[in-house]
Amino acid sequence: MSEPDAEQVIKSNCRGCHGGCGVLVHVRNGTIVKIEGDPDFPINHGTMCSRGLAFQQLVYHPDRVKYPLKRAGSKGEGNWQRISWDEALDTIATRYKKIKEDYGAEAIVLGYGTGRNYENFLYRFSNLLGTSNVLTAGHMCYGPRIVTSNIICGRMPVCDYDGNPKCVMVWGSNVVITNPDEYTGENLSRVLSEGAKLIVVDPRLTYLAGRADIWLQIRPGTDTALALGMANVIINEDLYDKEFVSNYIYGRDKFVERVQEYTLDRVEEITWVPAEKIREAARLYAQNRPACIQWGVAIEQSVNCTDNIRTLLALMAITGNLDIPGGNVFFAPPPMQPVGKFALHRDLPQEQRAKRLGGNTYKLADRIAVITPKMVWDAILTGKPYPVRAVQLHGSNPVITRANANEVYQALSQVDFLVVADFFLTPTAELADIVLPAATWLEMEDIGDYWKRQSYLYPRKKIVQIGECRSDHEIFMELGKRLGQEHYWRDNVEDDLNYILEPSGFTWAQFRQMDYLKAEMEYRKYEKKGFSTPTGKVELYSTIMEQWGYDPLPRYREIPESPVSKPEMVKEYPYILITGARPPVFYHSEHRMIPWLREIHPDPVVEIHPQVAEKHGIKDNDRVFIESPRGRVKQRAKLTTGIDPRVVAAQHGWWFPEVKTPDHGWQESNINILTNNDAESHDVAMGATNLRVLMCKIYPVE
Amino acid sequence: MEYALMVKTEDCVGCNACEVACKQEHNLPVGPRWIRVYSDSPREIEGKLQLRYIVTHCMHCSRPPCKDACPVEAITKREDGIILLDEELCTGCKDCIEACPLGVMQFDEEKEVAQKCDLCVDRLDSGLPPACVAACPSHCIYFGDIKEVTERIGKQRLTVWYKGITA
Numbered sequence: 001m002s003e004p005d006a007e008q009v010i011k012s013n014c015r016g017c018h019g020g021c022g023v024l025v026h027v028r029n030g031t032i033v034k035i036e037g038d039p040d041f042p043i044n045h046g047t048m049c050s051r052g053l054a055f056q057q058l059v060y061h062p063d064r065v066k067y068p069l070k071r072a073g074s075k076g077e078g079n080w081q082r083i084s085w086d087e088a089l090d091t092i093a094t095r096y097k098k099i100k101e102d103y104g105a106e107a108i109v110l111g112y113g114t115g116r117n118y119e120n121f122l123y124r125f126s127n128l129l130g131t132s133n134v135l136t137a138g139h140m141c142y143g144p145r146i147v148t149s150n151i152i153c154g155r156m157p158v159c160d161y162d163g164n165p166k167c168v169m170v171w172g173s174n175v176v177i178t179n180p181d182e183y184t185g186e187n188l189s190r191v192l193s194e195g196a197k198l199i200v201v202d203p204r205l206t207y208l209a210g211r212a213d214i215w216l217q218i219r220p221g222t223d224t225a226l227a228l229g230m231a232n233v234i235i236n237e238d239l240y241d242k243e244f245v246s247n248y249i250y251g252r253d254k255f256v257e258r259v260q261e262y263t264l265d266r267v268e269e270i271t272w273v274p275a276e277k278i279r280e281a282a283r284l285y286a287q288n289r290p291a292c293i294q295w296g297v298a299i300e301q302s303v304n305c306t307d308n309i310r311t312l313l314a315l316m317a318i319t320g321n322l323d324i325p326g327g328n329v330f331f332a333p334p335p336m337q338p339v340g341k342f343a344l345h346r347d348l349p350q351e352q353r354a355k356r357l358g359g360n361t362y363k364l365a366d367r368i369a370v371i372t373p374k375m376v377w378d379a380i381l382t383g384k385p386y387p388v389r390a391v392q393l394h395g396s397n398p399v400i401t402r403a404n405a406n407e408v409y410q411a412l413s414q415v416d417f418l419v420v421a422d423f424f425l426t427p428t429a430e431l432a433d434i435v436l437p438a439a440t441w442l443e444m445e446d447i448g449d450y451w452k453r454q455s456y457l458y459p460r461k462k463i464v465q466i467g468e469c470r471s472d473h474e475i476f477m478e479l480g481k482r483l484g485q486e487h488y489w490r491d492n493v494e495d496d497l498n499y500i501l502e503p504s505g506f507t508w509a510q511f512r513q514m515d516y517l518k519a520e521m522e523y524r525k526y527e528k529k530g531f532s533t534p535t536g537k538v539e540l541y542s543t544i545m546e547q548w549g550y551d552p553l554p555r556y557r558e559i560p561e562s563p564v565s566k567p568e569m570v571k572e573y574p575y576i577l578i579t580g581a582r583p584p585v586f587y588h589s590e591h592r593m594i595p596w597l598r599e600i601h602p603d604p605v606v607e608i609h610p611q612v613a614e615k616h617g618i619k620d621n622d623r624v625f626i627e628s629p630r631g632r633v634k635q636r637a638k639l640t641t642g643i644d645p646r647v648v649a650a651q652h653g654w655w656f657p658e659v660k661t662p663d664h665g666w667q668e669s670n671i672n673i674l675t676n677n678d679a680e681s682h683d684v685a686m687g688a689t690n691l692r693v694l695m696c697k698i699y700p701v702e
Numbered sequence: 703m704e705y706a707l708m709v710k711t712e713d714c715v716g717c718n719a720c721e722v723a724c725k726q727e728h729n730l731p732v733g734p735r736w737i738r739v740y741s742d743s744p745r746e747i748e749g750k751l752q753l754r755y756i757v758t759h760c761m762h763c764s765r766p767p768c769k770d771a772c773p774v775e776a777i778t779k780r781e782d783g784i785i786l787l788d789e790e791l792c793t794g795c796k797d798c799i800e801a802c803p804l805g806v807m808q809f810d811e812e813k814e815v816a817q818k819c820d821l822c823v824d825r826l827d828s829g830l831p832p833a834c835v836a837a838c839p840s841h842c843i844y845f846g847d848i849k850e851v852t853e854r855i856g857k858q859r860l861t862v863w864y865k866g867i868t869a
Contacts, residue, residue, distance in 0.1 A: 034726055037837060047839040053722040176715040176840065185715065189840040193713065205744050207715045210752030584717045596725045599732045600718050600739075642744040642753060 005029055011038060011515060013458045014052040015116050015441035017587045018181050019449040020044070020456070021052055022515070025442065025463055032056045032442060032464060041515065043456065044184050049177075050585045054596040059442055059466060063424055063593060063657065066467025069435040075413055076431050078662030085468060085478075088434055092392070093482035095417050096129065099389045105130030106355040107389040109376055112136050113396030114588070116441065117449050118472035121496075122394065123343035123369065125476040128485040132348060132356035135391070137401070138370035139362070140688040142181060144300045147368040148309040148686070151544040154532030155330040157316055158454065159292040161187035162521075163325030167197040167288035169281075171312060172223065173296025174206050177584035180296060182331070182454045188294065197288050199281050201226065202298075203578055204607065204649050205642025214281045219272040220578045220647060221693035224304045225556035226278065227311035229267030231259045233282035234318060240286070241320025248526060249317060250533070251541020251552070258553045270556060272644070286319045290326030298692060301580065303681060305688035306364060307554035310542070314554070317538040323524055330525060331455045334517040335503040336447075342500060344488065345369065357385070362687030363548045372687030373402045374677045377411035392419040394472050395438065397426045400589040400655050403677035403689045404630060405670050421472055424593065427655050427666035437469040444471035445512065447497055457504070458516040550685050560680040561694045563646075569695050573628065577696035579671045580652045581607065593657035604635040604654040604669040608698060609645040613637060616699050623701040626650055628674035628694055634701055635669050648698055650674075652691075704764075704783030705821055706848035707832060709757040710855050713842035716741060716755035720834035720843060727822060727833035734808035736760070736819040737834050757843075759834075760785065760806050760819035768818070771801035776816075783848065784823060789815045821845075 007028045014021040014035070022041020026034035035055050039046030058064075068088035073079030083091075099107050110126040111134065112119065119136075126134055136143070149156040159168065161183060168188060176185035192198060192211070200212040201223065209215040218226055234240050235256055245252060264275035271278075285291050293316055299308035321327035340346075353359075357375035359366040379388040391412065398408050412418055412431045420429040421436035429435050441448075446460040470478075473496070477489045490496050497508040504517060511517075530536035534543045546552035558565045562576065583605070585597040592598055606626055608618065618624055620639045625632045626648065635650055643649055652672065656665035667673060674696065681690040716739055724730070724737045737759040744751050762785050769777040769785060776791035777798060787798075792815040799807040799816060808817040822832035830836065835845045844851045 036723070036726075036833070039836070044839075046836055047841075048719055048723070048837045049839065050718040050722040053719060053726055053837060056726070177717045179839075184839060185717070186839040186841075189713070189715065193841070205751055205753050207753050207755070210744070210747075210750065210754070211712075215750070585722075595732045596722050599735075600721060640744055642751065 007033070010461060010463055012442070012461050012463065013448045014048070014055070015448060015460065016052045016055050017049075017114070017179065019117065020182070020454070021048060021184060022458065023048070023052065027463060030464065032059060042518070044186060047184065047186050049179055049184070050597060050600070051587055051591060054591075054594050055440070055442070057594045057596055058423065058591070059440055059464065061424070061593060064466060064469075065422065065425060065429070065435055065437040066469060067437055068468070071433050075433075076662055078430060080435070085470070088436060089478055089482055092419055092434060092479060095390060096483060099417070100130070103387060103389055104355070105352060106133055107387055109133040109135050109388055109391045111391065111396050112394045113401065116395060116472070117446055118394065118476065120339050120343040121473045121476040123345065124488070125480050125485070127344045127348040128480060128488055129483060130349065130352045132353050132359070132369065133371055133376070133388070134369055135373055135376050135393075136370050138368065139365050139372045139686060140301045140305065140691065141297050142300075143365070143368055143370055144305050144683075144686045144688055145295065145309055147364055148306050149313060150367070151364070151533065151539070151542055152310055152313050153317065153322065153538045157313070157322055157328035158182045158331055159294045160290075160326055160329040161191055163290060163327070163329070164194070165191060165196055165290050165292045165326040167199070167285055167291035168192070168294055169199040169201070169285050169291065170208055170212075170294045171201045171296065172298030173294055174208065174582055175294055175296065176208060178296075178582050197284055199284060203644065203647055204581060205640070214277060214284060216273045216277060216281055217644060219270070220576055221302055221304065221559040221562065221690075222271040222556065223299050223302070224307040224311050224554055225262060225267050225270040226273060227308070227315060228259055228262035228554065228556065229264055229271070229278045230282040230285070231311065231314055231318065232262050232264065232267070233279050234286045234315070235259055237283070239283065240318040244320040245318055248531065248537050250535040250537035250539045250543070254553060255314065255540035258555065262556075285315070289319065289321065290324055291319065291321050292326065292328050298580070300688055301691040302688060302693065303557055303560060303683050303690045305683035306685045307556070310554040313538070314540050317540065322538070323526060325523055329521070329523065331521070332519050333455060334457050334519040335505075336457060337500045337503060355386075358687055362682070362685060364685040365687045372682060372689065373398060373408070374682070374689070377407050380411040380415045388415065390417040390419070391415050393428065394421045397422075397428045397589045399427045399431070399666055400653060400670050400672065403672055403675040403681070403691055405666070405672040406631060407677065408672075409666070421475060424657065425662075426589065427664050430662040430664070436475055437467055439466070439469040439471045443469055444473070445494060445497065445508070446471070446473070447500055447511070455519040455521060456516050459512040459514065461512060545685065548685070559693045560690065561676065563695070566695065573695035573697050575612070575696050575698060576647045577626065577628065577674065577694050578647060578649045578692055579675065580692060581649045583651060586653060589653040589655060592655065604651045605638045606635040606651070606698070607638050607640050607643050607649040609643050610639045610641065611645045612648065612698070613639050618698070618700050624698050625701055626671070626674065626696050626698050628696045630676060631673040633667070633669050633671060633673050648696065704848045705762065705846070706783070706851045707759065707762070707821060707835070707843065707845045708851055708855050710842045710844060711754055711756065713840050714739070714755040714757060715840045717839060719837045719839055720757065723833040723837035724819075727825070731810065731812060733812075734810050734817045736808055736817065758804060758806050761804060762821065767801040767803060768798035768807055771797040773797060784821045785818070786820055786823070787816060787818050789813065789817070792816050
């Protein structure tokens with residue numbers, strides 16, 4: 001036995017954002033006193049980001065939802081009554097049974113935001129419930145890269161920093177501060193310090209753009225054209241990998257034909273990037289093998305989502321950078337239960353699958369079982385194509401994070417029954433009928449992050465219990481057992497962890513004592529097995545897209561609201577607005593209530609060029625209105641020459657937890673009040689929402 | 703040997719991890735920021751527009767003006783160069799804050815005492831680097847013997863970076 005007040009150090013793995021960072025959690029008298037990076041962990045090498053380092057302030061925050069709550073007044077009024085877990089789960093189960101009987105299971109929509117590793121528990125629950133409507137960010141965040149890669153080259157290729165790329169092309173990502181998905185930015189910083197070349201595609205001057213050998217300051221939203229222009233150079237200057245192209249590419253001639261339509265003069269006109277710079281970047285990327293593309297979410301939140309991804313995949317393929325050390329590689333997880341098997345996708349009856357909202361319109365999204373939010377709001381507000389009667393959201397704040405926030409707010413205020421599981425009473429949770437207190441990664445036993453396309457599995461350990469908070473995993477299990485799914489769920493979450501680990505040969509009890517499991521990396525797997533596509537090759541001409549009735553080849557579509565497509569709007573809304581520039585201390589709509597983080601970044605910030613500021617009488621740090629045809633919000637102006645005078649860049653995710661009324665100031669600075677979600681602002685195959693590029697005006701708050 | 707902590711400015715990505723690591727290590731409230739990251743305006747460097755961050759923190763001066771300014775000798779310099787402030791002795795007069803040319807002395811409004819970076823002496827005593835150094839994802843904070851750090855980091859005209867900064 002250790003001394004009662006001695007400090008214990010427990011190894012775990014952060015899941016403050018996308019996870020992956022090994023941590024040492026210091027505990028004294030049962031309380032977490034410090035969280036720091038684990039120097040021995042191979043993903044982050046002891047380093048941490050500000051959000052992970054501040055996580056104890058989230059765990060012990062006085063505003064945490066600690067008990068199940070039920071609405072005690074009218075919707076959104078802010079009156080709550082504490083109830084027991086049994087009452088909460090029984091109430092939800094009773095409502096769902098009734099809705100299922102009256103309207104069918106499809107009238108219940110399940111959803112998550114980032115998804116903190118409980119995605120497959122949610123799908124297991126929704127599939128067994130019989131609803132195919134799962135509302136996530138997956139239509140416009142990470143999901144498109146996964147599923148587009150699946151149909152083009154079988155699997156999603158990821159930058160292989162451990163293989164030491166000689167050149168990295170960062171495209172629509174601020175990876176060094178955001179640490180997205182598979183990697184932390186530390187890896188990129190390391191290869192740059194070792195001399196790797198850097199190309200950055202970004203409309204804003206980021207740290208990386210400034211450091212780059214070549215910065216392509218693109219007109220927002222024109223990425224497909226730029227990538228096709230680079231392909232044009234690589235093909236016409238004979239810089240492609242001839243052996244790979246002749247053996248492993250399907251649709252070469254048709255692709256080349258399409259690429260020839262994108263001459264550098266034309267691409268310069270579309271993208272604002274000088275032809276010579278495009279040529280220089282294409283050469284740098286193609287001539288420094290191995291090279292990898294570090295792509296980010298910016299390419300997905302666009303009407304060109306699928307084609308942005310397809311063209312970047314094409315660049316990786318024609319330069320022979322797929323699945324080679326230091327290129328873009330296909331990681332495989334260590335032996336474990338396949339995620340689809342755990343999620344029981346096959347148990348969803350075909351007739352229910354066919355009812356997926358937008359499933360026939362957005363066939364690419366349908367393939368990974370996600371829907372686009374607009375379909376849900378329409379179904380709630382109009383009853384078409386059928387009514388949605390209940391929504392259950394886990395760790396998701398769509399009032400702040402989805403396009404056309406006023407419509408989102410209206411729909412979530414009107415839906416008959418809303419359940420929200422979260423850490424705090426967000427503006428979305430305030431509209432709920434039942435709020436469930438969710439546990440953080442420090443309050444649960446879990447295997448991280450087994451659905452991600454990386455080669456690691458690592459244990460997370462329950463270190464503290466806050467109030468009556470429960471893991472989302474457990475919530476789905478307990479709810480499932482009340483809805484006739486008891487034969488499918490095991491006794492407790494630990495039994496499920498054992499099941500997931502079965503193929504590895506370890507039990508959860510053994511695994512939780514280990515630091516991590518890593519799969520052996522095998523490169524050039526295509527030499528033995530080809531690519532997992534219908535033709536066995538990388539399909540630059542997509543047979544699946546063709547079969548679905550979409551253009552089998554990538555092409556640039558003009559942004560639906562731009563000075564090019566809507567010149568008549570320029571007089572009233574003269575600027576291109578881009579949204580979603582990331583401050584390092586927040587994750588989407590989270591963390592505004594964390595004192596250490598908010599101190600660093602107190603206000604929402606919109607970047608404008610000094611020329612624009614002068615024209616409208618705006619001084620640095622002034623509060624300004626940003627306005628689009630959908631509405632206006634206030635942010636604080638930051639003058640910078642790092643942005644084109646035709647573009648302004650606003651932040652997303654803002655609400656104000658310190659505002660104690662139940663609206664929490666959601667209309668004050670929420671940029672999604674300005675974004676559009678009409679039919680033409682969606683990617684045709686994926687249903688990705690064009691969150692990033694629209695038109696606006698800007699003026700001082702008098 | 704004398705300790706030094708210096709930031710290689712061109713490698714700093716502006717992620718603020720050092721700030722939060724410091725807050726956590728010393729359990730600091732909102733207010734005092736022993737290390738702080740400022741975003742500089744874009745400027746031409748080596749022929750291209752670049753964005754740099756300026757990290758301010760106590761430089762543990764060889765002849766510390768804060769120490770000379772303190773009327774109650776609450777600020778002392780250890781043999782290894784670390785300048786420490788004894789909060790028990792501090793009267794909150796703020797003379798050290800006035801005296802510091804870098805503007806990095808901090809003040810805790812609740813405790814009404816001055817505060818400063820202590821180079822994580824407790825961690826050093828257990829053989830660990832300062833918290834900011836350990837957390838930094840771009841490995842741009844250099845720590846160790848002053849001669850060695852200066853060699854590793856190369857020549858930087860630090861005064862230029864501090865110009866125009868108000869802490």
